[in-house]
């Protein structure tokens with residue numbers, strides 16, 4: 594198995610006439626947890642959507658486990674083994690927790706059983722028969738993560754998993770993310786919360802206006818914290 598799980602070169606993306614990504618270069622090694630930091634509108638979500646093939650137009654190179662996926666349709670990309678947790682969480686309001694969990698198809702052997710997902714997120718066990726629309730923001734986020742763990746995808750793309758959540762829920766999600774990393778998942782995570790990012794990640798990319806402008810090892814970030822926070826304007 595190649596050591597590099599995701600390798601992106603000169604990725605460009607457009608929404609209609611708007612050119613949003615201007616040559617993104619990044620790579621994620623197997624088992625690594627890497628964040629994409631950046632201000633609002635920097636292109637973080639667009640980068641994840643471009644990897645999943647859900648932007649209207651993209652170019653460049655995206656290699657997943659050595660396979661070029663820049664021209665692949667999005668259902669094929671998911672099937673290859675990339676799990677995506679979008680910014681809006683994508684929970685079906687009228688389906689209950691169980692139905693939402695069972696929705697994404699299993700793409701590889703070795704994914705978690707429903708029981709394992711419920712052990713990881715005990716709140717979901719209590720809400721198993723509740724419709725998506727009745728869940729709190731935290732429960733929706735747990736469901737959005739739990740849902741992709743069933744599929745067996747080894748690479749997880751998480752878009753702002755802590756956005757809008759209370760500190761105690763952020764702590765809970767952080768604990769789960771650390772356990773997923775320890776279990777061998779490879780994770781590329783968009784985050785605005787630099788403090789939270791520094792508690793889970795190995796490495797960080799900083800995005801600005803559709804490009805990566807800086808790479809930081811997490812170990813180096815602590816001495817540099819105020820500068821990074823300033824860079825993000827948050």
Ligand SMILES: Nc1ncnc2c1ncn2[C@@H]1O[C@H](COP(=O)(O)OP(=O)(O)OP(=O)(O)O)[C@@H](O)[C@H]1O
Nearest residue numbers: 608611613631632633634635636637638639640785
């Ligand atoms: N569907 C769309 N159609 C047109 N422009 C879009 C669309 N989605 C995003 N954009 C634009 O693309 C740019 C990058 O947006 P993106 O959502 O990738 O930013 P982001 O870094 O995720 O920001 P945030 O932190 O606010 O989530 C922004 O200027 C945004 O207005």
Ligand SMILES: [Mg+2]
Nearest residue numbers: 637638639680
């Ligand atoms: Mg975003």
